[in-house]
Amino acid sequence: MERVIAFPLMGNYHVPAKFLFSKISNSRILDSPTITSKTIELGSKNSPDTLCTPFKYTLGTYIECLEMGANTLIQMGGGCRYGYYYELQEKILTDLGYKFEYFNLVSMGHTDLKKIYRILKTINPKLNVIKSLYYLGITIKMVKYMDKLEDYIRQNAGYSKSNLEAEYNKMLLSFSKVKTFIGLKYNYIKYKIRIKSIKINKPKDNIKIGVIGELYTLMEPFANNNIESILESFNVEVKRFTNVTYLLFEKGRKSKRYLKKLKNIKYKMGADAMDNIYYTKYLIDNKYDGIIHIKSSFCTPEIGSMGIINKMCEENNMPVLFLSMDANTSSVGFETRLEAFYDMIEMRKRHE
Amino acid sequence: MNKCYLGVDIGSISTKGVIIDSYNNILSSNYIWTMASPIDAVRKLISTLTIPEGYILSGIGTTGSARKLIGLMLGANVVKNEIICHAYGTLNYYPDVKTIIEIGGQDSKIILLNNGVITDYAMNTLCAAGTGAFLSSQSKRIGVDINDFGVLALKSKNPVKIAARCTVFAESDLIHKAQLGYKKEDIVAGLCKSVVLNYLNNVGKGKKLREPIVFQGGVSKNVGVVKYFNEVLNTNVIVDNNSHLMGAIGAAILSSKTPSDKEFDLNIDNISFETKGYECKGCSNNCEVVRVIKDGKLIDSFGNRCEKGSLMK
Numbered sequence: 001m002e003r004v005i006a007f008p009l010m011g012n013y014h015v016p017a018k019f020l021f022s023k024i025s026n027s028r029i030l031d032s033p034t035i036t037s038k039t040i041e042l043g044s045k046n047s048p049d050t051l052c053t054p055f056k057y058t059l060g061t062y063i064e065c066l067e068m069g070a071n072t073l074i075q076m077g078g079g080c081r082y083g084y085y086y087e088l089q090e091k092i093l094t095d096l097g098y099k100f101e102y103f104n105l106v107s108m109g110h111t112d113l114k115k116i117y118r119i120l121k122t123i124n125p126k127l128n129v130i131k132s133l134y135y136l137g138i139t140i141k142m143v144k145y146m147d148k149l150e151d152y153i154r155q156n157a158g159y160s161k162s163n164l165e166a167e168y169n170k171m172l173l174s175f176s177k178v179k180t181f182i183g184l185k186y187n188y189i190k191y192k193i194r195i196k197s198i199k200i201n202k203p204k205d206n207i208k209i210g211v212i213g214e215l216y217t218l219m220e221p222f223a224n225n226n227i228e229s230i231l232e233s234f235n236v237e238v239k240r241f242t243n244v245t246y247l248l249f250e251k252g253r254k255s256k257r258y259l260k261k262l263k264n265i266k267y268k269m270g271a272d273a274m275d276n277i278y279y280t281k282y283l284i285d286n287k288y289d290g291i292i293h294i295k296s297s298f299c300t301p302e303i304g305s306m307g308i309i310n311k312m313c314e315e316n317n318m319p320v321l322f323l324s325m326d327a328n329t330s331s332v333g334f335e336t337r338l339e340a341f342y343d344m345i346e347m348r349k350r351h352e
Numbered sequence: 353m354n355k356c357y358l359g360v361d362i363g364s365i366s367t368k369g370v371i372i373d374s375y376n377n378i379l380s381s382n383y384i385w386t387m388a389s390p391i392d393a394v395r396k397l398i399s400t401l402t403i404p405e406g407y408i409l410s411g412i413g414t415t416g417s418a419r420k421l422i423g424l425m426l427g428a429n430v431v432k433n434e435i436i437c438h439a440y441g442t443l444n445y446y447p448d449v450k451t452i453i454e455i456g457g458q459d460s461k462i463i464l465l466n467n468g469v470i471t472d473y474a475m476n477t478l479c480a481a482g483t484g485a486f487l488s489s490q491s492k493r494i495g496v497d498i499n500d501f502g503v504l505a506l507k508s509k510n511p512v513k514i515a516a517r518c519t520v521f522a523e524s525d526l527i528h529k530a531q532l533g534y535k536k537e538d539i540v541a542g543l544c545k546s547v548v549l550n551y552l553n554n555v556g557k558g559k560k561l562r563e564p565i566v567f568q569g570g571v572s573k574n575v576g577v578v579k580y581f582n583e584v585l586n587t588n589v590i591v592d593n594n595s596h597l598m599g600a601i602g603a604a605i606l607s608s609k610t611p612s613d614k615e616f617d618l619n620i621d622n623i624s625f626e627t628k629g630y631e632c633k634g635c636s637n638n639c640e641v642v643r644v645i646k647d648g649k650l651i652d653s654f655g656n657r658c659e660k661g662s663l664m665k
Contacts, residue, residue, distance in 0.1 A: 036636040317471070332417070340475075343433065344436075351468075
């Protein structure tokens with residue numbers, strides 16, 4: 001039987017993921033269908049009610065993929081409830097009657113090359129280690145390039161008339177076709193020049209807002225009601241710290257340093273809670289105009305961080321907005337809150 | 353010719369309209385029920401508002417949950433969210449206000465200000481507990497007219513305890529207490545108190561309510577709720593005579609501050625204006641796109657998540 005691999009969606013990261021697996025797995029990679037309200041409906045219907053929404057989104061995507069003929073699913077697990085996604089989703093999907101193989105590359109935030117090698121060897125018995133490492137290298141570089149440019153776009157998209165995003169999407173398309181490091185770098189530079197040559201009309205005292213919070217809701221636009229593009233439509237510069245580059249390659253090193261700089265916290269608080277407290281400090285120190293903290297409902301580590309963030313912001317007279325996203329948040333009330341937050345910041349800024 | 357400005361606040365339950373002059377004095381105002389049909393309500397509202405002789409309409413502002421639709425219908429130059437409008441409206445009368453409590457039909461909010469600048473705000477989560485909608489549905493259940501609700505509550509000496517966190521719990525508490533034989537006024541008073549406690553727990557949580565406190569929105573007309581706010585907060589909250597109009601006044605003030613070359617007209621009787629809902633079948637999102645049609649011409653559409661559902665090309 002032909003092996004058909006599928007994985008959940010988050011932001012634009014399906015591009016590097018698909019690239020990597022299509023090169024090393026010797027099997028067909030299914031294009032996971034774009035997240036729509038049907039995805040989250042399927043996910044919520046089959047999940048325990050009070051689980052966090054990323055679980056429901058990923059489960060919904062898996063069900064849609066299995067219906068489309070996928071038989072091999074890939075998942076990872078982090079340092080919060082995310083660590084149990086694999087076990088629980090496997091049980092739910094089996095109970096639903098699907099036949100599939102399910103692999104967890106990272107469990108409880110830890111992994112080792114031996115484990116990944118074993119999994120990949122099961123998926124593709126003819127696995128070529130040297131070749132795989134080569135493509136893994138390209139994938140890592142690809143993620144880093146993407147995150148770098150996305151940072152630039154977030155800072156500037158609010159101040160340009162033409163669409164930075166359209167060029168960025170063309171770059172993603174070109175990335176999915178590259179074969180070598182040189183090809184990747186060529187395409188990166190080509191589109192970087194194109195994107196940076198678009199005229200940006202940014203005033204000096206522009207409004208800068210930092211978005212922090214739970215990683216999946218931050219990075220998947222459907223899960224956060226397109227918060228970044230709404231902010232950009234208000235002509236706001238957006239700062240987001242969390243991305244895959246940070247989570248996979250920098251967190252281990254940097255978070256120890258962050259912890260040392262925080263006076264009122266001694267321990268890590270699970271997932272990204274401590275990091276978000278550090279970001280709050282960073283945003284306050286760097287004179288940002290506001291902070292938006294966004295999480296999925298019932299996200300326990302972030303609930304722990306909210307009280308501390310609230311206190312820090314109160315002490316430093318920093319506006320902060322807490323948003324909690326669930327499976328069915330209507331966008332009207334959401335936009336009113338964002339609009340009011342922006343208006344408040346603008347009003348404060350004018351009176352300074 | 354003197355200039356005057358129209359502000360319209362279209363809420364879920366009621367629609368408020370006010371005309372002010374350039375010194376923010378009210379020239380004409382009205383308050384009617386929305387009856388789930390904002391377009392008809394606004395037509396009715398506009399027909400009752402009069403522009404005095406010697407005044408020319410120089411701006412229109414809309415706010416409230418139907419602000420976008422009505423803004424299109426009237427050709428408004430300002431379409432703003434309720435929080436900003438309430439703040440501007442209140443600051444006009446109470447420049448030193450520090451806390452605004454607003455409880456409307458479907459949502460409630462708290463706005464904190466310092467030296468005339470908003471420093472913080474919060475809105476209720478998506479739940480009708482402790483709002484006007486809850487009070488009016490319970491008044492029907494008890495058989496007391498909503499207008500007499502507050503007065504009846506004042507008569508009570510011993511308000512019953514009603515769970516404040518959630519409407520469903522509150523309702524079962526209420527039925528239970530009624531069956532136990534409590535007096536009607538005690539139950540009504542208990543309901544008013546539960547609105548106050550619910551507000552302070554859900555909307556005002558973790559915020560410092562500094563004086564002077566202004567209480568507005570439709571529910572502020574309920575003397576029972578005002579009494580328990582005073583009791584619980586141990587202070588005197590200010591309730592303006594125009595407390596129900598504050599959002600509309602704020603919208604009018606904002607439109608007067610935004611210069612516009614547009615021509616404004618209140619003569620909307622012979623303009624046909626309709627909306628058509630339609631479900632986009634482009635993908636499984638099934639976005640409900642609303643088409644706004646003015647005089648047979650499509651003037652705007654909204655509700656689409658992506659380009660596929662966009663009708664404005």
